[in-house]
Amino acid sequence: MRVYALFNRVLKVSIPYVSRKLEWITIKFDRIRYRRIWHHVHWVCAFTVHRPWVVIVTGVTDVNDPGLWEKHADWWQDEFTDGVDAEYEEQIIPLALDLLAGRDRILDVGTGEGQIARKLLAADADQVVGIDPTSSQIIEAIKRGGGPAYLRSDADALPFADDTFDGALACLVYEHIEAMETALAESARVLRPGGRFVLMLNHPLLQTPGSGWIDDQWLDPPERYWRIGPYLQEASTVEEVQKDVYIPFVHRPLSRYLNAMVDAGFGFKRMIEPSPPEGFLERAATYREAAAIPRLLVLVADKL
Numbered sequence: 001m002r003v004y005a006l007f008n009r010v011l012k013v014s015i016p017y018v019s020r021k022l023e024w025i026t027i028k029f030d031r032i033r034y035r036r037i038w039h040h041v042h043w044v045c046a047f048t049v050h051r052p053w054v055v056i057v058t059g060v061t062d063v064n065d066p067g068l069w070e071k072h073a074d075w076w077q078d079e080f081t082d083g084v085d086a087e088y089e090e091q092i093i094p095l096a097l098d099l100l101a102g103r104d105r106i107l108d109v110g111t112g113e114g115q116i117a118r119k120l121l122a123a124d125a126d127q128v129v130g131i132d133p134t135s136s137q138i139i140e141a142i143k144r145g146g147g148p149a150y151l152r153s154d155a156d157a158l159p160f161a162d163d164t165f166d167g168a169l170a171c172l173v174y175e176h177i178e179a180m181e182t183a184l185a186e187s188a189r190v191l192r193p194g195g196r197f198v199l200m201l202n203h204p205l206l207q208t209p210g211s212g213w214i215d216d217q218w219l220d221p222p223e224r225y226w227r228i229g230p231y232l233q234e235a236s237t238v239e240e241v242q243k244d245v246y247i248p249f250v251h252r253p254l255s256r257y258l259n260a261m262v263d264a265g266f267g268f269k270r271m272i273e274p275s276p277p278e279g280f281l282e283r284a285a286t287y288r289e290a291a292a293i294p295r296l297l298v299l300v301a302d303k304l
């Protein structure tokens with residue numbers, strides 16, 4: 001707690017990663033105070049490299065606590081679904097529909113409350129099944145209806161026969177999955193040969209933990225730049241994405257995902273790094289500077 005208090009006094013920090021909210025890292029050093037407490041700042045900065053607030057919250061939350069999504073599913077439902085999130089409406093859902101167009105039977109892995117599953121079925125799929133281990137997501141998905149079938153299941157043990165689906169999607173899910181390789185192998189198993197797999201992630205390079213705008217008043221003249229966090233360090237953490245809302249995350253370098261997809265039997269087709277959509281950029285004039293820094297990464301592969 002002492003660290004936290006000191007940290008707050010010295011650095012004004014908010015983290016943009018994965019909360020998918022419009023936030024900034026702002027570091028303003030008062031030169032005189034900076035000099036006076038130099039050794040403390042140095043120490044605190046060492047924490048910032050490892051996501052400062054994660055260090056602070058690990059004492060009260062457990063990265064393997066399966067109840068975190070259960071407890072906080074309503075945060076996701078309120079903040080990101082049902083048309084309220086510009087990135088979903090303008091970018092994620094249209095991309096999913098486009099990349100899975102023409103696939104009859106589609107699996108939505110980590111479906112949440114089913115927003116993409118519903119849209120896939122309303123487009124041209126014959127059958128869409130959404131799975132999610134979080135019962136409060138599945139209950140909400142069933143309540144919101146729209147036609148897909150929903151099952152409570154983990155991505156790493158799918159309750160389907162081999163070669164069942166023509167397409168599969170996992171949107172902003174794998175960054176919450178510990179057993180990544182097993183989950184990929186399971187998606188490959190239930191897809192028929194030639195079946196399409198679409199993996200959407202918070203961009204693992206540019207949205208690495210600890211990434212964000214730095215408003216650096218220490219430089220002369222002051223500069224604002226995008227800091228990239230410790231990209232090569234794999235890390236399982238619990239993040240406070242909003243006050244009192246704790247969500248488990250796993251950060252991995254992009255090569256881990258690509259190599260695991262190849263090992264699971266996928267033939268890589270495309271990679272898409274879209275600029276944040278207009279509706280997102282509109283939320284703050286200053287965020288326009290981030291238009292050249294993608295928040296989303298899409299990997300498209302077909303089962304060999």
Ligand SMILES: C[S@@+](CC[C@H](N)C(=O)[O-])C[C@H]1O[C@@H](n2cnc3c(N)ncnc32)[C@H](O)[C@@H]1O
Binds near residue numbers: 076137153
């Ligand atoms: C950020 S939400 C995304 C929901 C949905 N895909 C969407 O785009 O609206 C992440 C979802 O992943 C689910 N999840 C967490 N661990 C999972 C696992 N091991 N297997 C499958 N889904 C998981 C959570 O329950 C949550 O619903």
